[in-house]
Amino acid sequence: xxxxxxxQLQAMVRPDRxxxxxxxxxxxxxxxxxxxxxxxxxxxxxxxxxxxPGDYYCTHLARQPVVxxxxxxxxICVLFNRCGHRGARVLNAERGNAKVFTCMYHGWSFRxxxxxxxxxxxxxxPEEPLEDPQFGMARLPRVESYRGFVFASFNPDAEPLLDYLxxxxxxxxxxxxxxxxxxxxxxxxxxxxxxxxxxxxxLENLADMYHPAACHASTVxxxxxxFKRRAGAEGGDAAFFAPNGEAIVAQTGxxxxxxxxxxxxxxxxxxxxxGHWDDYRAIMVQRYGEERxxxxxxxxxxxxxxxxxxxxxxxQTSVRVIRPxxxxxxxxxxxxxxxxxxxxxxxxxxxxxxNITHAAASFIQSDDMxxxxxxxxxxxxxxxxxxxxxxxxxAEIDEGSGVLFGPRSSxxxxxxxxxxxxxxxxx
Amino acid sequence: MSVTAExxxxxxxxxxxxxxxxxxxxxxxxxxxxxxxxxWCDLYTEDAAYWVPAAPEQESWLDHVSLFYDDKATMxxxxxxxxxxxxxxxxxxxxxxxxxxxxxxDGVTTDGAWLVRSKFVMVEDRPGNPQRVxxxxxxxxxxxxxxxxxxxxxxxxxxxxxxxxxxxxxxF
Numbered sequence: 001x002x003x004x005x006x007x008q009l010q011a012m013v014r015p016d017r018x019x020x021x022x023x024x025x026x027x028x029x030x031x032x033x034x035x036x037x038x039x040x041x042x043x044x045x046x047x048x049x050x051x052x053p054g055d056y057y058c059t060h061l062a063r064q065p066v067v068x069x070x071x072x073x074x075x076i077c078v079l080f081n082r083c084g085h086r087g088a089r090v091l092n093a094e095r096g097n098a099k100v101f102t103c104m105y106h107g108w109s110f111r112x113x114x115x116x117x118x119x120x121x122x123x124x125x126p127e128e129p130l131e132d133p134q135f136g137m138a139r140l141p142r143v144e145s146y147r148g149f150v151f152a153s154f155n156p157d158a159e160p161l162l163d164y165l166x167x168x169x170x171x172x173x174x175x176x177x178x179x180x181x182x183x184x185x186x187x188x189x190x191x192x193x194x195x196x197x198x199x200x201x202x203l204e205n206l207a208d209m210y211h212p213a214a215c216h217a218s219t220v221x222x223x224x225x226x227f228k229r230r231a232g233a234e235g236g237d238a239a240f241f242a243p244n245g246e247a248i249v250a251q252t253g254x255x256x257x258x259x260x261x262x263x264x265x266x267x268x269x270x271x272x273x274x275g276h277w278d279d280y281r282a283i284m285v286q287r288y289g290e291e292r293x294x295x296x297x298x299x300x301x302x303x304x305x306x307x308x309x310x311x312x313x314x315x316q317t318s319v320r321v322i323r324p325x326x327x328x329x330x331x332x333x334x335x336x337x338x339x340x341x342x343x344x345x346x347x348x349x350x351x352x353x354x355n356i357t358h359a360a361a362s363f364i365q366s367d368d369m370x371x372x373x374x375x376x377x378x379x380x381x382x383x384x385x386x387x388x389x390x391x392x393x394x395a396e397i398d399e400g401s402g403v404l405f406g407p408r409s410s411x412x413x414x415x416x417x418x419x420x421x422x423x424x425x426x427x
Numbered sequence: 428m429s430v431t432a433e434x435x436x437x438x439x440x441x442x443x444x445x446x447x448x449x450x451x452x453x454x455x456x457x458x459x460x461x462x463x464x465x466x467w468c469d470l471y472t473e474d475a476a477y478w479v480p481a482a483p484e485q486e487s488w489l490d491h492v493s494l495f496y497d498d499k500a501t502m503x504x505x506x507x508x509x510x511x512x513x514x515x516x517x518x519x520x521x522x523x524x525x526x527x528x529x530x531x532x533d534g535v536t537t538d539g540a541w542l543v544r545s546k547f548v549m550v551e552d553r554p555g556n557p558q559r560v561x562x563x564x565x566x567x568x569x570x571x572x573x574x575x576x577x578x579x580x581x582x583x584x585x586x587x588x589x590x591x592x593x594x595x596x597x598x599f
Contacts, residue, residue, distance in 0.1 A: 188491050189482060192592065194591045195593065195594070217511070222507075227501075331591050348489040351489060351491070355492060355494075356497075356501060359493070359494055359495070360494065360591075361479070361596070365594070366516045366594040366596055369516065370515045370516035370594060
């Protein structure tokens with residue numbers, strides 16, 4: 001490993017602070033790609049992106065082009081998007097359907113499970129390499145789904161997905177249970193934005209209930225209320241400040257889960273109501289019963305963030321994916337989710353409101369991007385080597401099963417992420 | 428295409444032609460260039476929408492995400508935020524110029540609204556940041572409310588609408 005020993009990398013994370021080099025040093029970024037992104041489970045996409053055999057969806061994992069595909073017999077596959085012959089990227093459209101995936105260079109073709117299907121003028125090749133799966137489109141060694149969410153790992157020895165997600169899997173449950181059919185679809189496209197900053201700046205922001213009062217001041221109107229961010233009579237347009245002058249969001253708690261994931265508690269203290277929400281609720285009660293419906297719709301969590309690169313935005317009924325590109329450049333996608341079996345108007349509203357909260361042009365995300373870029377620049381200074389994440393340190397409440405609750409916008413979520421970073425990078 | 432007499436009558440005006448419609452959309456661009464956001468918002472009818480799709484030939488704002496889909500209330504919130512002293516992503520503010528070309532009258536709706544299509548380029552500079560260039564097509568649906576021209580729908584189709592974007596703060 002160039003330049004850093006495992007001990008040095010471990011020493012960059014302390015209980016209350018992390019070293020600025022983890023955001024700025026290109027050598028550390030390369031180590032992260034190997035020791036984090038090619039070791040753990042990464043979210044690839046949702047099964048609804050490839051509903052039929054031959055469907056494919058192209059994305060990137062750890063900077064490498066990959067394909068999520070569906071094969072008639074093998075089901076969901078994740079392939080490296082690379083021709084087994086001379087290495088060209090095979091699929092060029094983001095999504096599509098094909099019986100075989102054909103390389104533009106010499107015309108080799110592959111089945112949706114990666115197996116070699118056709119080689120022009122085949123008899124001039126020795127047969128032996130053509131039988132070898134590595135000269136097909138190679139498959140990632142591990143692929144597992146949880147309730148439609150497909151994860152993959154480059155690491156053949158990765159623990160089972162549910163052991164990795166641990167308590168964080170309940171974030172997926174909370175999202176999927178909102179569908180009367182327990183089925184969601186990522187069918188409304190996605191927002192894509194990028195910023196000139198490290199990927200962890202976005203990751204840490206997903207567990208940050210402390211920043212909105214300052215960072216998002218411009219989203220609060222002269223009446224002291226934040227703009228409406230959800231549909232329904234109780235759907236937002238909420239008072240931003242508590243009577244004691246503190247931002248209500250900063251009085252909200254955060255959880256660190258299993259020393260890697262994080263979750264923000266919900267800002268909303270009651271169910272939405274009014275209009276077509278009531279129709280939706282009636283369908284839910286029919287399906288789940290009153291007690292279970294009230295439990296599903298009680299607004300438990302604001303977010304659930306899976307280390308290192310994906311997030312369920314429960315407040316926005318959306319899925320976010322962080323894609324590190326370089327040490328100081330990151331792309332992000334935000335996919336609103338449609339709830340199968342719910343009135344169309346409910347899902348339409350979800351699509352519409354995420355435009356104003358999380359698009360590149362949205363009221364919230366634009367100031368976060370400004371913060372990430374200013375952090376990246378500030379962290380290049382030599383004034384201090386340390387970044388403080390000490391808020392609420394020592395005040396955590398152990399809820400069992402590896403869950404630590406930190407009241408009042410604790411930085412317990414960032415600390416959990418940093419622990420995972422330290423353990424993986426220091427291994 | 429010329430404006431029909433019926434359409435003019437329905438719109439309450441006999442004098443609006445392509446020249447005036449072109450001047451009107453250029454005036455809209457000037458208001459945005461000059462950051463006169465309140466006056467810009469006031470050009471839109473109460474039932475207006477400002478729409479920037481996130482996919483080429485996107486047909487609906489309901490079943491697919493959009494870069495912007497603002498009804499009038501959301502436009503007001505957007506303008507309020509653009510005018511807010513603590514909008515960090517506009518400190519310092521952007522300086523923009525929008526250049527419009529090729530305006531054509533593409534039709535008149537049965538209720539007398541004019542559909543004006545044009546092409547545009549917008550250059551955005553924000554000190555300390557790389558210069559950015561956006562381009563695409565405008566489609567304005569314009570009505571006459573008896574006193575003045577107003578915009579009922581502005582659709583902006585960017586050439587790169589389905590790509591990744593840095594923070595966007597300025598309406599196109």
